[in-house]
Amino acid sequence: xxxxxxxxxxxxxxxxxxxxxxxxxxxxxxxxxxxxxxxxxxxxxxxxxxxxxxxxxxxxxxxxxxxxxxxxxxxxxxxxxxxxxxxxxxxxxxxxxxxxxxxxxxxxxxxxxxxxxxxxxxxxxxxxxxxxxxxxxxxxxxxxxxxxxxxxxxxxxxxxxxxxxxxxxxxxxxxxxxxxxxxxxxxxxxxxxxxxxxxxxxxxxxxxxxxxxxxxxxxxxxxxxxxxxxxxxxxxxx
Numbered sequence: 001x002x003x004x005x006x007x008x009x010x011x012x013x014x015x016x017x018x019x020x021x022x023x024x025x026x027x028x029x030x031x032x033x034x035x036x037x038x039x040x041x042x043x044x045x046x047x048x049x050x051x052x053x054x055x056x057x058x059x060x061x062x063x064x065x066x067x068x069x070x071x072x073x074x075x076x077x078x079x080x081x082x083x084x085x086x087x088x089x090x091x092x093x094x095x096x097x098x099x100x101x102x103x104x105x106x107x108x109x110x111x112x113x114x115x116x117x118x119x120x121x122x123x124x125x126x127x128x129x130x131x132x133x134x135x136x137x138x139x140x141x142x143x144x145x146x147x148x149x150x151x152x153x154x155x156x157x158x159x160x161x162x163x164x165x166x167x168x169x170x171x172x173x174x175x176x177x178x179x180x181x182x183x184x185x186x187x188x189x190x191x192x193x194x195x196x197x198x199x200x201x202x203x204x205x206x207x208x209x210x211x212x213x214x215x216x217x218x219x220x221x222x223x224x225x226x227x228x229x230x231x232x233x234x235x236x237x238x
Contacts, residue, residue, distance in 0.1 A: 064137065
């Protein structure tokens with residue numbers, strides 16, 4: 001009897017694991033669908049003034065909010081390395097922007113091709129006059145798995161320039177000794193100080209996750225049926 005209890009518990013654990021993977025895929029599919037719907041809705045919405053209240057709400061609520069902000073760029077610049085565009089290597093350039101109300105948001109100004117010599121970064125003009133910007137609020141860009149990035153500390157390149165292998169807002173906050181908005185401003189089209197900014201839309205592939213979920217649930221049901229049947233037969237046969 002003890003053997004059947006152990007086998008039954010093992011069967012229950014395996015089925016539960018498969019079912020939990022199915023629920024996880026359902027969650028991912030719903031999250032992606034919600035993200036795409038919010039993005040499409042915000043694309044045609046009226047922009048809001050970027051203010052202190054946006055730094056207080058949950059990141060998920062402010063995601064893809066269209067905003068306008070008046071202020072000036074700070075005299076420091078970050079180059080996110082290994083960003084490809086049309087098969088060419090380059091950088092995405094980020095510059096902190098301080099609003100008239102005092103809020104500092106990191107602005108993704110777009111992409112620029114890298115120079116042949118790694119010891120030098122391409123020059124990007126840092127305009128310090130008061131200006132108006134508009135764009136969408138988004139999360140930090142994905143830069144691969146953590147174990148692939150041995151050195152994530154900013155590399156000082158002189159003249160207020162830093163090269164990054166991974167962009168983390170907390171790291172930049174510690175470096176600059178200022179508090180940054182929890183979301184990044186991705187510039188709309190041609191903006192003051194903007195570069196090549198053709199941001200990819202969120203992928204609407206939720207159906208893939210629903211298909212994966214169905215596979216996991218099916219495997220759980222099949223395993224439960226076969227395992228229970230075999231255990232019952234073994235038990236009846238002594």
